Amino acid sequence: MAQIVATTRSIQSTLLCPTSGSANERARNLLKPPTFSSKVFSSNGINKCPQDAFRSCRINARKSASVEVIPVSAEDDPKIEEQLRGVPQLLDASNGMWSKPTFRRKTKIVCTIGPSTNTKEMIWKLAEAGMNVARLNMSHGDHASHQKVIDLVKEYNAQAKDNVIAIMLDTKGPEVRSGDLPQPIMLSTGQEFTFTIQRGVGTADCVSVNYDDFVNDVEPGDMLLVDGGMMSLMVKSKTEDSVKCEVVDGGELKSRRHLNVRGKSATLPSITEKDWDDIKFGVDNQVDFYAVSFVKSAEVVHELKNYLKNSGTDIHVIVKIESADSIPNLHSIITASDGAMVARGDLGAELPIEEVPLLQEEIINLCRSMGKAVIVATNMLESMIVHPTPTRAEVSDIAIAVREGSDAIMLSGETAHGK
Numbered sequence: 001m002a003q004i005v006a007t008t009r010s011i012q013s014t015l016l017c018p019t020s021g022s023a024n025e026r027a028r029n030l031l032k033p034p035t036f037s038s039k040v041f042s043s044n045g046i047n048k049c050p051q052d053a054f055r056s057c058r059i060n061a062r063k064s065a066s067v068e069v070i071p072v073s074a075e076d077d078p079k080i081e082e083q084l085r086g087v088p089q090l091l092d093a094s095n096g097m098w099s100k101p102t103f104r105r106k107t108k109i110v111c112t113i114g115p116s117t118n119t120k121e122m123i124w125k126l127a128e129a130g131m132n133v134a135r136l137n138m139s140h141g142d143h144a145s146h147q148k149v150i151d152l153v154k155e156y157n158a159q160a161k162d163n164v165i166a167i168m169l170d171t172k173g174p175e176v177r178s179g180d181l182p183q184p185i186m187l188s189t190g191q192e193f194t195f196t197i198q199r200g201v202g203t204a205d206c207v208s209v210n211y212d213d214f215v216n217d218v219e220p221g222d223m224l225l226v227d228g229g230m231m232s233l234m235v236k237s238k239t240e241d242s243v244k245c246e247v248v249d250g251g252e253l254k255s256r257r258h259l260n261v262r263g264k265s266a267t268l269p270s271i272t273e274k275d276w277d278d279i280k281f282g283v284d285n286q287v288d289f290y291a292v293s294f295v296k297s298a299e300v301v302h303e304l305k306n307y308l309k310n311s312g313t314d315i316h317v318i319v320k321i322e323s324a325d326s327i328p329n330l331h332s333i334i335t336a337s338d339g340a341m342v343a344r345g346d347l348g349a350e351l352p353i354e355e356v357p358l359l360q361e362e363i364i365n366l367c368r369s370m371g372k373a374v375i376v377a378t379n380m381l382e383s384m385i386v387h388p389t390p391t392r393a394e395v396s397d398i399a400i401a402v403r404e405g406s407d408a409i410m411l412s413g414e415t416a417h418g419k
Helices: 023-031 036-040 120-129 143-159 273-284 298-310 324-336 344-350 353-370 392-404
Strands: 004-008 067-071 108-112 133-137 166-170 185-187 192-196 206-208 223-226 231-238 242-249 251-253 259-261 289-292 316-321 339-343 373-377 408-411
Touching: 120 143, 133 143, 143 166, 143 273, 166 273, 223 242, 259 344, 273 289, 273 298, 289 298, 298 316, 298 324, 316 324, 316 373, 324 353, 339 344, 339 353, 344 353, 344 373, 353 373, 353 392, 392 408
Parallel strands: 108 133, 108 408, 133 166, 166 289, 192 206, 289 316, 316 339, 339 373, 373 408
Antiparallel strands: 004 067, 185 251, 192 242, 223 231, 223 259, 231 242
16 A cells, blocks of 8 residues: 655644655655664765754644645656666565565664574574674683583574675673572561672571672671562661661572672673683674673773783674773773673662663763664563564664664673573
């Protein structure tokens, strides 16, 4: 069915830039939504629309307004077929509105490979469905399991005609986690609970932490977040080896849960001994990218790049912005790197969660201004770990990341252990 657009002559608005009255130009405006670059480059004269046009919009409409139908396809008016020849066609109308777009997708998709997808069959399916980068999360699994995935991806690349999958090795970084528990513990609001740096403790009211300076890094009044905020505890007091807390938001505490202190970063090196072993593993297997966790300064990036240079390899370094300490050093960190990842999980745990969307846009803008790649990650399609369709909010979240100018979006648990 031909598409038509109705406009009223009497509606006067300063929202859009003045255009000529030709059907061709009006069709271009209708088919091409405003892009992020139109805002970034407006000061250079590429976009002639004034910056503050969006702030002053006057709309006056009258009920008796006449309607003009603007033809936007050859079916509406064969005379404009030539005029519209250069307009990008978004969909193949003959196959319906949900047909596959005829243009090549620009935003890439990073998929974390895990128990649900580490077989040849699933990696092939992911690749054919649109995966561009296979991510190895070094927080889980061992070198043998990751070696299997690397070999499968390289096997796919060897037989693929026009689709090559890159490999990203994501370091574990200096994560602070709770210890092992014989069984999950239910924490209730108001309950007292203790974290200790003593190893091997796991009872109903106390569990060990894998970080010896944990006691020194927290103070009474700090908010301790478990699993990025799924549970929260207020620090009440501390001793030489223990931190006593009161449960604010309860839930089920399982073994090896990720711990954050709101507004603070752990005083650990960004690249640990385990990370260096994993990085050497990546060099031996010629991976394409390193995603370095909890980068706090540019010195970390320089150190890694010097190591890679001495190793005679050209692996690109993507810095993960997920630490409160990294925000003041954003410019120097991104300058030293080959790109950045907006790791919204830990970032939203260490900083107020409502600041994350603003930081996301700022990081994307900064990367684009420097010509660096940028990835948006965490909770992109979280509900699809267990459900076959996403929420409307998740769809909007991805659309916003794409329109802001993200080069890629990343799936974590969705592809690693989702149904």
